[in-house]
């Protein structure tokens with residue numbers, strides 16, 4: 014599902030964010046990506062999503078070589094991947110409903126169908142009553158859950174979640190992880206970047222450890 | 234199909250929202266664009282009126298043959314039989330000295346004061362030749378040359394030069410209109426582009442988010458293109474209203490004093506001209522909106538958050 018082959022990423026000639034990473038994540042796998050702050054977890058996910066380009070090395074995701082993907086194909090590639098960004102990336106001027114269904118709106122999906130999709134995906138995270146709220150009217154944890162619903166709405170083949178439980182209390186965090194496991198059971202490959210040790214010990218899954226941009230443990 | 238319709242509806246809604254969120258900028262853009270469309274439309278209005286006038290005058294074009302003094306009806310009839318063989322001549326009409334005088338008197342009543350008696354009417358017989366349409370000036374010139382040689386014909390008169398001149402003026406005016414429009418059009422395209430860009434910059438985070446989620450550049454661009462189209466549409470309607478007001482003002486207030494102005498403001502723009510103006514405005518606005526964002530890839534998240 015994801016294959017990194019000797020991938021190195023250097024941001025604007027500074028230190029190495031990732032250094033010579035070779036790792037394979039298989040279809041239907043449930044993976045934790047862990048390591049201390051600055052280890053390169055977010056960089057790993059951004060490279061996998063095609064948001065950043067590797068300085069050297071090859072990346073294959075959902076069977077596509079990201080080096081040969083054109084700007085034109087990139088959106089269609091991204092649509093099959095559900096992403097929870099570490100900084101949420103909600104649109105402040107749009108309601109929760111609009112935020113969650115933005116991509117469907119731009120695909121011409123009917124309002125009634127969007128309402129149903131939004132209700133179903135927001136109910137997963139317990140926010141079905143906040144559809145008409147704006148992001149600034151929500152707590153950090155609620156915003157994070159909106160970002161999670163948005164990632165899940167189109168039944169992705171791959172879910173990339175960057176610190177999806179960073180703002181949640183342990184109880185909610187566990188609830189979210191259970192949802193991810195359910196989705197994983199239905200066939201979605203899941204990659205969760207987190208430095209929350211208890212989460213990793215509580216839930217079973219492969220654990221890939223990064224440290225200072227290097228692959229410490231591929232977890233195989 | 235339904236999906237595309239819903240998408241366009243969404244773009245329209247977003248386009249209006251863009252105008253509502255940036256009222257002052259939008260009004261400014263609409264003003265600039267409608268000004269250039271006004272110039273284009275008004276020059277079209279003038280030239281089409283001039284052309285209408287020329288066409289109707291062309292239909293009345295005639296060659297006038299002044300006959301020699303003392304010619305009798307027999308002589309005139311002989312001349313006519315020669316002339317009617319010419320393919321340029323549609324019909325002929327004899328104008329007696331009496332009719333000619335009546336015509337002159339109608340044109341200028343002061344002549345009546347001179348009150349010629351019938352016997353000493355100084356005007357000769359003349360022949361009016363109606364020409365076959367469309368009029369070919371070169372062939373008419375040949376016709377005139379040969380008409381001059383017909384016995385009994387004193388002079389052949391064909392007033393074409395002034396008509397030719399008017400046609401040149403009209404073409405020049407149309408050219409001037411296009412030239413002005415080209416200059417103003419570049420300015421308005423630039424205005425729409427710049428203003429839509431300001432609009433986009435105020436929503437750059439949204440653009441980046443949509444792109445990072447996998448929205449296509451076309452669907453991200455849609456609201457901004459529609460914003461430009463709406464500005465163009467409103468501008469062209471405004472320009473049409475301005476031209477209509479100008480038209481009515483000329484006819485109501487100034488037209489009475491000046492015969493020329495009245496003739497030049499005879500007709501408002503035809504429906505197809507109005508539609509063309511709206512189309513030009515809409516396309517211009519849409520192009521401005523399209524150009525404003527450049528490559529969507531340059532709006533990606535890592536560009537401003539990285």
Ligand SMILES: Nc1ncnc2c1ncn2[C@@H]1O[C@H](COP(=O)(O)OP(=O)(O)OP(=O)(O)O)[C@@H](O)[C@H]1O
Nearest residue numbers: 024025030049050051052053054055056057208539
């Ligand atoms: N856009 C960027 N420009 C320059 N340097 C960057 C950029 N993004 C990340 N870095 C650097 O790359 C390294 C890895 O960053 P990354 O965000 O991948 O770490 P992380 O493991 O996600 O950390 P955290 O747990 O704090 O989110 C860090 O040293 C960081 O400063």
Ligand SMILES: [Mg+2]
Nearest residue numbers: 054055099175
């Ligand atoms: Mg991170």
